Amino acid sequence: MRETIVEVAQRLIMQQGVRATTMDQIAEYLGISKKTLYEYFPSKDALIEASADFFLNHLEQKLNEIRQTHSENALLPMIATANYVYSLLTSLNPVLYTELRRVIPHARARILPRIQAIVQKQLSLSVEKAVQEKLFRSDLPMDILPSWMSFVIVQVVLNPALAQEVKKSVAEIYAETILLLLYSFTTEEGRALLEKYKSQIRQAYVR
Amino acid sequence: MRETIVEVAQRLIMQQGVRATTMDQIAEYLGISKKTLYEYFPSKDALIEASADFFLNHLEQKLNEIRQTHSENALLPMIATANYVYSLLTSLNPVLYTELRRVIPHARARILPRIQAIVQKQLSLSVEKAVQEKLFRSDLPMDILPSWMSFVIVQVVLNPALAQEVKKSVAEIYAETILLLLYSFTTEEGRALLEKYKSQIRQAYVR
Numbered sequence: 001m002r003e004t005i006v007e008v009a010q011r012l013i014m015q016q017g018v019r020a021t022t023m024d025q026i027a028e029y030l031g032i033s034k035k036t037l038y039e040y041f042p043s044k045d046a047l048i049e050a051s052a053d054f055f056l057n058h059l060e061q062k063l064n065e066i067r068q069t070h071s072e073n074a075l076l077p078m079i080a081t082a083n084y085v086y087s088l089l090t091s092l093n094p095v096l097y098t099e100l101r102r103v104i105p106h107a108r109a110r111i112l113p114r115i116q117a118i119v120q121k122q123l124s125l126s127v128e129k130a131v132q133e134k135l136f137r138s139d140l141p142m143d144i145l146p147s148w149m150s151f152v153i154v155q156v157v158l159n160p161a162l163a164q165e166v167k168k169s170v171a172e173i174y175a176e177t178i179l180l181l182l183y184s185f186t187t188e189e190g191r192a193l194l195e196k197y198k199s200q201i202r203q204a205y206v207r
Numbered sequence: 208m209r210e211t212i213v214e215v216a217q218r219l220i221m222q223q224g225v226r227a228t229t230m231d232q233i234a235e236y237l238g239i240s241k242k243t244l245y246e247y248f249p250s251k252d253a254l255i256e257a258s259a260d261f262f263l264n265h266l267e268q269k270l271n272e273i274r275q276t277h278s279e280n281a282l283l284p285m286i287a288t289a290n291y292v293y294s295l296l297t298s299l300n301p302v303l304y305t306e307l308r309r310v311i312p313h314a315r316a317r318i319l320p321r322i323q324a325i326v327q328k329q330l331s332l333s334v335e336k337a338v339q340e341k342l343f344r345s346d347l348p349m350d351i352l353p354s355w356m357s358f359v360i361v362q363v364v365l366n367p368a369l370a371q372e373v374k375k376s377v378a379e380i381y382a383e384t385i386l387l388l389l390y391s392f393t394t395e396e397g398r399a400l401l402e403k404y405k406s407q408i409r410q411a412y413v414r
Contacts, residue, residue, distance in 0.1 A: 137390070141383045144373045148380070148387075151369050155362035162358050166351045173355070176348045180355075183344070184391030 002040050005030060010051040017095035018048060052111050056118065059088070063122055074130035075182075075190060079197045081122065082178045089171035097160040097170055115158070116150035123149050127185070135190035152177065209247050212237060217258040224302035225255060259318050263325065266295070270329055281337035282389075282397060286404045288329065289385045296378035304367040304377055322365070323357035330356050334392070342397035359384065 008029055012021045023044050027037045041047040063081055070076040100108055123146045130136035141148075156162060157174045166173070179198075186194055215236055219228045230251050234244045248254040270288055277283040307315055330353045337343035348355075363369060364381045373380070386405075393401055 141387070144375060144380060144383055147369060147373045148363065148384070151363045151366060152359060155366065156355065156358045159358060159362065162354060166354045168351060173351060176351055177355070180348070180391045181387075184387045188395065 005037065005040055005047070006050045006054045009047050010054050013048070013051055014055075014092055014096070017093045018099045019095075023047070049110065052114075056111070056114050060118055063118070067122070067125065073135065073193065074126060074133050075135050075186075075193050075197065078126055078130075078178075078182065082175065086171050086175050089174055090169070092170075094160070094163070094170065097158055097163070100158070101160070112154050116147075116154050119150040119153050120146040130185070130190070134187055135193060136185045137187055140185060149181065152181075212244065212247055212254070213257045213261045216254050217261050220255070220258055221262075221299050221303070224300045225306045226302075230254070256317065259321075263318070263321050267325055270325070274329070274333065280342065280400065281333060281340050282342050282393075282400050282404065285333055285337075285385075285389065289382065293378050293382050296381055297376070299377075301367070301370070301377065304365055304370070307365070308367070319361050323354075323361050326357040326360050327353040337392070337397070341394055342400060343392045344394055347392060356388065359388075 005026065009021065009026050012026060012029065023034060023037060026047070027034045030037070041050065062084060066080045066084060067077045070080050100111060127136060127140065127142070127145070131138050131140070153174075157177050158170060160170070163170050163173060168176075182194055183191065212233070216228065216233050219233060219236065230241060230244060233254070234241045237244070248257065269291060273287045273291060274284045277287050307318060334343060334347065334349070334352070338345050338347065360381075364384050365377060367377070370377050370380055375383075389401055390398065
């Protein structure tokens with residue numbers, strides 16, 4: 001039951017945002033009493049935290065799967081990851097990006113660092129292989145790059161102020177950011193492969 | 208007199224940070240009474256704002272000069288700008304990056320947007336020329352790039368949390384960021400020129 005509650009809460013939050021999702025609504029959706037719901041989660045905050053953990057665990061698992069599935073070369077799993085994250089970001093209610101910074105400050109202190117950790121780990125795992133395959137430059141500043149990129153994702157891409165300023169969705173900014181960085185990381189050989197994949201990937205990536 | 212006060216205040220703030228710089232010290236430095244100082248600036252906050260404006264006006268003027276001086280090709284003024292800003296960042300007391308976000312919130316609301324505006328303007332002015340000269344890719348996402356880059360500078364490069372995490376100076380992170388982005392923007396031809404300039408520029412840029 002606990003897991004079902006978290007799954008439903010997570011889906012409602014993704015669709016509506018945190019503020020619009022109420023404990024009443026979650027109980028009604030599950031056909032349980034509010035009393036039962038509160039037996040599992042003593043507060044809405046506790047349920048939000050559990051939902052965020054659920055979401056991020058699932059994301060991390062997915063990214064690991066993607067990395068292991070696409071093993072032909074080191075660039076392909078990055079393209080596949082970008083596609084997956086792009087579609088995920090598209091499915092989120094945009095109000096969440098604002099809520100992540102404002103409405104739920106203590107959740108923010110858990111969620112943003114967790115996202116940063118995921119970005120760093122995924123990048124560290126894939127860059128080395130891409131350098132070995134000569135698809136990425138060997139002179140990349142690896143001492144700062146994983147942290148740097150995690151800051152770019154959290155402070156720039158997921159920043160609703162930028163999306164508002166350029167009148168684009170967070171998903172579009174994400175896609176453009178990944179492309180900009182892949183163009184930076186790749187060698188001449190890597191760029192040729194990138195150009196090839198670009199035509200296979202979703203419209204948003206193709207300029 | 209007003210300008211001399213601002214100049215001295217700006218220099219002391221750059222060396223010591225905002226908090227460590229007192230009105231007493233500024234008055235003493237100028238050999239004037241505190242009463243006289245307060246006739247020009249009713250509060251330390253007012254003097255800080257004037258100093259920030261002075262600093263940013265000077266910076267903007269310098270960047271315009273640099274862009275006009277180096278006209279051989281479109282990449283050179285960017286390298287020269289990066290060198291200038293790098294040396295400027297090196298000369299600042301690192302406490303300022305933290306103070307910019309915490310100690311002086313109302314100054315922050317003026318200074319950070321102003322820095323963003325300067326980055327955006329400089330980038331817009333130089334990228335078009337670089338694209339014409341085929342040194343930059345013609346498929347750069349110009350609808351988001353100037354804003355995107357201004358967010359990267361303010362939210363990532365000038366973010367003391369990143370500098371702390373990677374144990375590097377803000378100036379070093381700036382230099383690496385500019386290099387990463389120039390590698391992304393350049394065409395094959397532009398990259399060849401970039402590699403050539405890299406060896407001429409300061410140690411921090413050379414890996």
